[in-house]
Amino acid sequence: MSDTTTQSTPRPPGRPRSARADESIIDAVLDFLAEGTTVEALSMEAVASRAGVGKATVYRRWPHKEALLLDALSTLKQPLQVPPGLSVRSDLVILMEQSWDARDSRAGRIMPCLIPELQRNGPLRTQFIALIDARRDVVRDVLRRGIVTGELRSDIDVELALILLSGPMFLTLIGNAPNVEPDGLAERVVDAVLRGIAT
Amino acid sequence: MSDTTTQSTPRPPGRPRSARADESIIDAVLDFLAEGTTVEALSMEAVASRAGVGKATVYRRWPHKEALLLDALSTLKQPLQVPPGLSVRSDLVILMEQSWDARDSRAGRIMPCLIPELQRNGPLRTQFIALIDARRDVVRDVLRRGIVTGELRSDIDVELALILLSGPMFLTLIGNAPNVEPDGLAERVVDAVLRGIAT
CATH class of the missing domain: 1.10.10.60 (Homeodomain-like)
Incomplete structure (x- = not known):
């Protein structure tokens, strides 16, 4: 045009x-x-x-x-929608599904390499990380609420919990986990992170 | 030269x-x-x-x-060294530390974007994923042993457990988790994945 x-x-x-x-x-x-x-x-x-x-x-x-x-x-990193607040588990599933559902979009193709690519551009990198961080605030709130209600252990590191949830989804998104079934991944990740894998 | x-x-x-x-x-x-x-x-x-x-x-x-x-x-993706087999926890910490310790190396700067970059190159992408998968075999063995010894729950998905462990470390590696303390991360991730965050 x-x-x-x-x-x-x-x-x-x-x-x-x-x-x-x-x-x-x-x-x-x-x-x-x-x-x-x-x-x-x-x-x-x-x-x-x-x-x-x-x-x-x-x-x-x-x-x-x-x-x-x-x-x-x-425009790709709008704040996440605040979930309804029924249980920490269901709120986390809703939040993880929101980002997971974007995986076939332009955002899914753009995001993976962006932060490493921005490594040589200090100010832009800082501002971009601030965008991501604003989205994470919604997840932080759910995790903190879970500590208060007793659904989550009081000694958890909220920042670590955030990447325990998003890390596996990110690896799958960029094609680094070919043996993991992508359907319903958000729910399986949330359950695994909540329960742990040890007996 | x-x-x-x-x-x-x-x-x-x-x-x-x-x-x-x-x-x-x-x-x-x-x-x-x-x-x-x-x-x-x-x-x-x-x-x-x-x-x-x-x-x-x-x-x-x-x-x-x-x-x-x-x-x-x-040359960057040599198979991981088989850990001593004392406990699943200590073996996983040793394995995660092996890859984490490479974070300041050339490998750490090369790896993050590689798979997305190879998306347009089918055969090379498949061969590269096979290299990564060979390394994961060592971790798979530890996880399967843990199920047999009863240290891990018998219903866990080994493939999902793999990315629960490596996902958070990968996000930190590429600079996507600025609020997470990188020192001792391997151990904290292993403990969080083993225990879960729920009460």
């Missing part, structure tokens, strides 16, 4: 042209990353071209690639 | 020049990967140049990049 095409499209009510351009630009970034373009290789020019807008449109909104990347990644 | 330099270096006893060239070539591949060069971007020419050998030397030994990559990755 070229700038001209964009301008000749009738404007949908309530969505100004600039918002639509922003969306196309963000979409173009996510498409490139999902296809395997590295953060380093991604260029503002290629993004503009794929979004069907002029380079100036991109730079007017995002002065540099880091700002654009962070906004694009934010 | 150029071909000439290599040839003029006195040959150490028992290590023929071709073996030394092979090592330099493998080393060059691992250096590139550790620096963030993607599998796709890696070129046989650049490898030859960095190893200080001619292109023909590389191609004589490895007819294509995939063969060279697989040999290079094999």
Whole structure:
């Protein structure tokens, strides 16, 4: 889509042209990353071209690639929905399923390598980790509530419990656990982490 | 180091020049990967140049990049040492520490993105997963022994238990768990996975 095409499209009510351009630009970034373009290789020019807008449109909104990347990644890392609070087990299953259900999406293809890739980019890496951390706050709250209600042991390390839950799902997501059945994984992981494997 | 330099270096006893060239070539591949060069971007020419050998030397030994990559990755994924077999807990701690201790190495910088990166390369991906799986066999044996001795519950899924152990360590390794203390992590993960977090 070229700038001209964009301008000749009738404007949908309530969505100004600039918002639509922003969306196309963000979409173009996510498409490139999902296809395997590295953060380093991604260029503002290629993004503009794929979004069907002029380079100036991109730079007017995002002065540099880091700002654009962070906004694009934010759209994939919305805060998790707060679960209903019936039991710690059912809340954790609901939360783990929320992220697991995204595995076939663009997010599932983009996320795996992103943090290692950002290792050479300090500020962007810090901001991206802050995005992930905001999602984890919802899980932290459920774990802390479980300690208060006595469903969880009082001596657990909440930060360790978080990665006990998400680590196995992440390994499966990136294809590192070919012998693990992916269907219903969220529930099996939650039960295994809650009960442990020892007698 | 150029071909000439290599040839003029006195040959150490028992290590023929071709073996030394092979090592330099493998080393060059691992250096590139550790620096963030993607599998796709890696070129046989650049490898030859960095190893200080001619292109023909590389191609004589490895007819294509995939063969060279697989040999290079094999050197990072040696089978784990079989632990002494005192208790399942102590064996698992020893095994998890073996991989954890490699975190500051070139392997730690190369591994995180590799499987997602290989997604577009079917045969190489399958062979690389086989390398990882051979290492996991040592852990599987310990888990199965634990079921027989009664240290582990008889209804556990060994494949799931494997990733319950390695998942949290992997997330920490790639920088995805900034609030988790990395010192002594192997032991804390093993204990949490054995005992579970529920009351």
